[in-house]
Structure formats: C-alpha cells, structure tokens
Amino acid sequence: MSTISRRSFIKTGIAAGSVMLASPKDARPAEVKTLPPDRRGVLVDTTVCIGCRRCEWACKNAHSLPAGDITDYDDESVFANKRRPDDKALTIVNRYEKIGDERFPTNVKIQCMHCEQPACLSACIVGAFKKDDTGAVVWDTDKCIGCRYCMVACPFQIPAFEYEKALDPKIMKCDFCIDRQKNGELPACVEICPAEALTFGKRSELITLAHRKIELFPERYYNKVYGEAEVGGTSWLYLASREFMELGFLKLGTNPAPGVSESIQHGIFAYFVPPIAFYALLGGVMWLNKNRNRGEE
Template sequence: MDLNRRSFFKVMGATGLTLAVGKDLKASPKAGKEKEFYGVLYDSVRCKGCRGCEYDCADANGLPEPLPNKEIKGLRKPDEFHRTVVNEYKTSKGIVYAKMQCMHCNEPACAAACLTQAMTKTQDGPVIWRGDKCMGCRYCMVSCPYDTPKFEFHSANPKIQKCTMCYETRVQKGELPACVENCPNEALMFGTRRELITEARKRIVENPDLYYDHINGEHEAGGTCWLQLSPVPFHELGVKTVSNESYPSMTKGFLYSVPSVFVLVPALLLGIQQSTKGNSLKEDNEDE
C-alpha cells in the first residue's frame, strides 16, 4: 500500500507539472490582443542591386563593412558577419537581384525550438535573439527552414547573428528598419502584414507582365512577416522551397503526447508490477 500511495503522488505531481507546462505550445501571438504583425515587403522588380541595405545593416548593427562589388564572386549567403546579402541572379527575365535575411515567420521554428526563450517572436512581428538567455545550443539553426540564425563559431563568447528587423534599436522607437529607411529605389516597404499583402497584390494586378503571380511569405512556413515579390518564379532566385505548414506544428503531436504518456504509462507499469508480484515471491524462496 505504501508504494501505491507514493507512486500515486508521483504520477499526480508529474501530471500536474506537464499539464501546467504543456499549455502554451505554440510561439504564436497571444490571443485576445488585437495587434497586427509588422513586416517588410521586398520587391525584386524594383531592386537595382545597389547593396546599400547591406552597408546600412552593417552600420546599424555594428558588423564589419561588406565587401565591395568587385571582390564578390558567386552567390553569397548571410553569415555571422552579414545579416543580409543581395545576390545577382541570371534568370529567364535577365538579371534580377534578391535580398536574403530572416523571414520573421509568424510561427517561427527557431522560437519553438529555443529551450530558453532566447529566440522569441515579439508581439509586433520581428523575431529577435536575447543573449542573456541563450545557451548556445544551436537548436534554432537545426530547426530554421531558411537557415537564418548564424553562430559565431570562432568566439569564446559566441552570439547568434540574425536580422531582427532593427526591432530593439529602431522599430520600437518608431523608426523604420535601417535597410527600409535607406533604400533609394523604394524596393523595401515597412508596414503591417495586412497592408503589405494588399499592396503586393495591387502591384501584381496592376503590372501582371512585370510580376510573377506569387507573394513569397504569404503562406510559406505558415506565413512570414517578410514578404517578397519577384519578376520570375522564386526558385530562380535561390529561394528555398519550404513547407506551407507551420514548423512548430510538426513537433506538436509529439509534445501533446507527453502528458498522456506521463499519466498512462506509470499507471500501466504499476498495474503490471502488482499483477506479477506473486511470481517473484515464490521464486525468491526458491532462490534463497
């Protein structure tokens, strides 16, 4: 009996803990707060590839200055020194430029993966990283479908580098992100996600010859705050094909099974143990 009671409390304790902990599973915005995500619309049709945004980004975030045009060979990816890069692609419609940076997913895989909430989706939309919480496990890098977070492998105090949409340094003060503010060709536009999608649709409808009929980020990875328009199909711009499903939902099934396992399995085990108990006593006596 004694054992029964003890196991019972253990089970109840574990259940309570898991239930308490298992509630808020998605890194989605809190319901009830009627706040819209902000985002950026990037238009590859308008972009002239001046790379001014790269320089402004480096300047605003204290990163080393990007390489000049003539030293660039081939396609680049963002890395721990460059939160954004603009590449030149030879496409079916001639040369097209495409900017790469964090897509700021509506339901970010990185934030769902983070066990310390260092990577977090702010209520305004940008996904940011907080160094005082991060333990450097790099699970965000494993999970991100766009490979956005970059890790400083050659530092004793490494940081994760990624585009934060200048959230803490500018957006919270009512300013535009550095890249948006300084773009000379109006290829970048800041606004609420809803406004941006409307604007993107308008551009596609008004100039169907110029635009490929798709908004990258409207549905990808469950929707992203960063949206992109292009004159050509997106795979020609090296855009990764990702699932339209939200990435955190892929682990939901597993995580939701945890409370059930914690209730059912111990009960089952205790039941089996009790029902096989008689055998052991007999064998015990035979043995000793």
C-alpha cells in the same frame, strides 16, 4: 522458466501498448499564439532592387558590425557567388542573371524572414526566441546556451553562429531592427534603400499592396507573393518577375514551420498523463510479479 510464459508475454504486450499510445497518433496541434493584427512586415520588390548593397552597409552599422566604407559596396564582383547571411553580415544581396537578357538581372536581398510561427522559437531549448508584437523574431542572449538547434530547425537556414568565439558566442540573425522600431525609426535597410525596393508597413496592408501591384502590372510580376503563405506566413514578403525557385527561394509548404514536431511533443506529454499512466502501469506490473514470486516460494 526457460521459455517466456504466456502471462509475462501479455504483460510485455501491455507495456509496449502503452508506449504506443504515447505515439503521434493522438497528437493535437499546439496552441497558436495570437499575433497582433497591426504587426509589421516588409515587402521586398525584387523587380525594383538595383543591387547597390547599401542595405548591407546600413545593416552592419545598425548592428555594430565592421562595415567598412560605403564605396566598398559598389564592387559587383561579389555577385559571382551566391552568398548567405552569416554572423558578420545579417543581410546580403545576391544577383540572378536573366538568361538571354543580361541587362535586367534580378537582385534578391536575403535576411531572416521573421516567420509568423517560427521554427527557431518552437525548437529553442530555453525559449530564447520571441515573436515580438512588431512581428520581429528576436533572440535573447541572456538565455541562449549555444546548442544551435534553432539552426537545425530554421527552414530558411538563417541563424548563424559565432564559431570562432570561445566565450559568449552569439546566434546572429536579422532582428528586424527592433530597437530602431521601438524608437519610431525604420529598419536600417528600409531607410537607406535608394530605389525604394523595400516597403515597411503593416503586414496585412503589404499583402493587399502586393496583390494590387500584381493585378496592375501582370506582365511585370510573377503571380505570387512569396511569404504570404510559406511555412504559415512570414513578416517579410517578396515580389518577383519570375518563378521564385529560379531566384534561390526554397519551395516550402504552407504548414507552420515547426511542422508536426510540436504535435508529437504535446501528444507524448498531454498534461503529463501518458508518462504518469505509464509509470503507474509499470508499478502495477512490478507489484504483480513480486507477488507471483512470493507465492511460488
């Protein structure tokens, strides 16, 4: 038995073939959860935002994070850097100067986009994320094990982790003020915004509104509603005066955020048929080989 016999080669081939069957080729898309038609959203009009950062203050207060004094937020020196939301600030505002016209910078508020088909929800090992009927994507502290796969998955790089905590570190991100919403209140940032740059409402109506604005003021708006189609749509929507990529927005496709990952997963595990078939096949091969050996003896 120094060379591989043709028979065992064929068997190896069968085994390899059955593994291949379980590859992405026969993948099916996962079921999409139907979302309620009256789910909420926020339309952020960056052409209106004055960069007062009151939303940052209100957000911290609403989430029991150290907020400091409201006048601290008048300090415009923070605009020197492009900041990101983190575990201590769930929303922040960045300023983008307009080259050649410093009088009219664009201010962009950043927070969780609350995807229609969130990657974090799909990725989470224990299903700690939920897409609420309000549209909010919320995280459940009682389930989370702190693996941070949601952070790997998020296309907008939003979830933050409390790295400094040894016990019960949390995943921190905007929760769309779900508790306030359940009490009939507006999200804290929307409520405080003095310029009314944030419009809260039904997502479907906000999309109509956004397009109407673009139609009425074509010279004011860049003709696109960011979030309408990105990664399959997001609850938060943006209007801007120029190309979104110049304002720190990512160029993302329109495929749902989880991408092909779910299809692959469901392809390999189609009702456990491929693994069980593979098991049966290996069992058969083992049995044949055992009998062959017995015969030779």
